[in-house]
Amino acid sequence: xxxxxxxxxxxxxxxxxxxxxxxxxxxxxxxxxxxxxxxxxxxxxxxxxxxxxxxxxxxxxxxxxxxxxxxxxxxxxxxxxxxxxxxxxxxxxxxxxxxxxxxxxxxxxxxxxxxxxxxxxxxxxxxxxxxxxxxxxxxxxxxxxxxxxxxxxxxxxxxxxxxxxxxxxxxxxxxxxxxxxxxxxxxxxxxxxxxxxxxxxxxxxxxxxxxxxxxxxxxxxxxxxxxxxxxxxxxxxxxxxxxxxxxxxxxxxxxxxxxxxxxxxxxxxxxxxxxxxxxxxxxxxxxxxxxxxxxxxxxxxxxxxxxxxxxxxxxxxxxxxxxxxxxxxxxxxxxxxxxxxxxx
Numbered sequence: 001x002x003x004x005x006x007x008x009x010x011x012x013x014x015x016x017x018x019x020x021x022x023x024x025x026x027x028x029x030x031x032x033x034x035x036x037x038x039x040x041x042x043x044x045x046x047x048x049x050x051x052x053x054x055x056x057x058x059x060x061x062x063x064x065x066x067x068x069x070x071x072x073x074x075x076x077x078x079x080x081x082x083x084x085x086x087x088x089x090x091x092x093x094x095x096x097x098x099x100x101x102x103x104x105x106x107x108x109x110x111x112x113x114x115x116x117x118x119x120x121x122x123x124x125x126x127x128x129x130x131x132x133x134x135x136x137x138x139x140x141x142x143x144x145x146x147x148x149x150x151x152x153x154x155x156x157x158x159x160x161x162x163x164x165x166x167x168x169x170x171x172x173x174x175x176x177x178x179x180x181x182x183x184x185x186x187x188x189x190x191x192x193x194x195x196x197x198x199x200x201x202x203x204x205x206x207x208x209x210x211x212x213x214x215x216x217x218x219x220x221x222x223x224x225x226x227x228x229x230x231x232x233x234x235x236x237x238x239x240x241x242x243x244x245x246x247x248x249x250x251x252x253x254x255x256x257x258x259x260x261x262x263x264x265x266x267x268x269x270x271x272x273x274x275x276x277x278x279x280x281x282x283x284x285x286x287x288x289x290x291x292x293x294x295x296x297x298x299x300x301x302x303x304x305x306x307x308x309x310x311x312x313x314x315x316x317x318x319x320x321x322x323x324x325x326x327x328x329x330x331x332x333x334x335x336x337x338x339x340x341x342x343x344x
Contacts, residue, residue: 001087002094002144002175004120007101008110013125017110018098020128024137030093033086035079037099045072079103081189083147088184088227094144104162106144106169108136120144120169143169149193152179161193201261201328208324212316241267246339247331254329265325266342270303273314279303286319286338294319 006018018034025032045052051064055072062072079100086092101107101114109115109122120143121136128136145151145168148161153173167173179196182203186192194202206226215223241263245252254262270282283302290296299315301308310318326338 001083001092001146002140003083003097003146004094004106004108004140004144005097005100005103006108006110007099007114008125009113012110014098014110017108017123017125017128018096020125020133021108021137021140022096024133025094025096025140028137031091033090033092033095035082035095035097035100037079037097045070078189080147080149080191081186084184084186084191087147088225094140104148104165106140106165108140117166118169142174143171145169145175147191149191150181150184152181152193152195153177197258197328198261201265201325204324204328205265205321208321209317211320212313241342241344243343244339244341245326245329246337247326247333247335248337249339250333252326252329252331258329262325262340263342266322266340269318269321270301273310280344281305282340282342284318284322284338284340286322287336289323289336289338292323292335294323 004021006014006021008014022032022034045055045062045064051062051072054062055074060074064070064072079097083095086095097103097105104118106120107114107116107118109119110125112122115122121139123132123136145165148165151161151164151168153164164173164178168175181194181196181199183194183199183206184191185194185202206228207223210223210226215221240260243254243259243263243266245254245262266282266284267279270279281302281304283300283305285300286294286297287300288297294316297319299310299319301310301318322338322340323335326335326340
């Protein structure tokens with residue numbers, strides 16, 4: 001998804017330019033979403049309609065569903081929150097924003113007084129012709145980008161979204177050179193950046209758990225998109241632990257960053273099955289893995305040096321998830337046995 005904002009003073013043609021840009025992108029075959037920002041109260045429902053009456057009665061979120069669907073929320077939402085929701089509602093290639101001139105996204109300026117470091121082009125919306133519009137949309141294609149916190153490009157020497165976004169706006173870096181991110185995360189309505197390894201890691205873990213479910217019972221045939229919401233009423237702090245991983249009795253070297261991720265993941269899984277209080281050591285052995293198939297593999301679990309009996313369903317979840325964790329480490333060998341030990 002790529003994002004660009006069209007900004008300018010009042011009566012400088014922002015809306016007319018926004019419409020032209022949307023039309024040109026649509027002609028090029030893109031799926032486009034748009035956001036309009038206003039400093040005034042905006043009503044998307046007419047007075048005395050049924051949904052208007054719902055809102056007047058006190059409903060904070062009103063949804064109308066018919067030939068189209070609309071949401072009417074009684075509060076101003078943060079732009080990044082909206083962009084994150086759009087990202088998960090439908091496959092969108094471009095989001096065109098009219099307004100939000102104070103945000104850190106690529107901007108097309110319709111008046112010189114709003115030009116800043118985020119501006120990729122200043123235009124006169126009243127005189128721009130077809131060729132000028134096509135050139136403008138070419139620039140939007142090349143120099144717009146996704147939500148800033150989701151940008152990672154470790155291979156080019158930049159390790160934060162702001163620096164990467166700046167290079168894209170300047171035309172020194174393209175989105176094709178960015179890391180291929182598989183998962184996106186929002187915590188307390190804030191978009192949290194995940195680099196390629198972490199996003200792939202989370203994807204593998206969640207898929208590992210989902211593979212144990214009878215999805216046919218829910219009319220799910222092919223998994224194309226997964227949405228997960230976790231209300232968290234506890235404040236669990238991350239653990240600082242030692243972790244060792246053996247694949248086919250050979251130790252796998254992992255850095256501290258990866259070690260912390262694996263340790264916290266394993267500890268989180270074991271805590272979820274309520275083995276015992278105050279678990280300090282965890283040992284997991286998965287044997288008889290054949291051709292990456294886990295149906296006939298055996299699993300043994302110890303916590304605090306005590307053997308833990310677990311039912312077949314829980315065995316399946318642990319086998320699939322732990323196997324997925326190790327697979328995310330890109331092990332260059334056929335896995336027949338896994339041993340993982342976590343010690344606080």
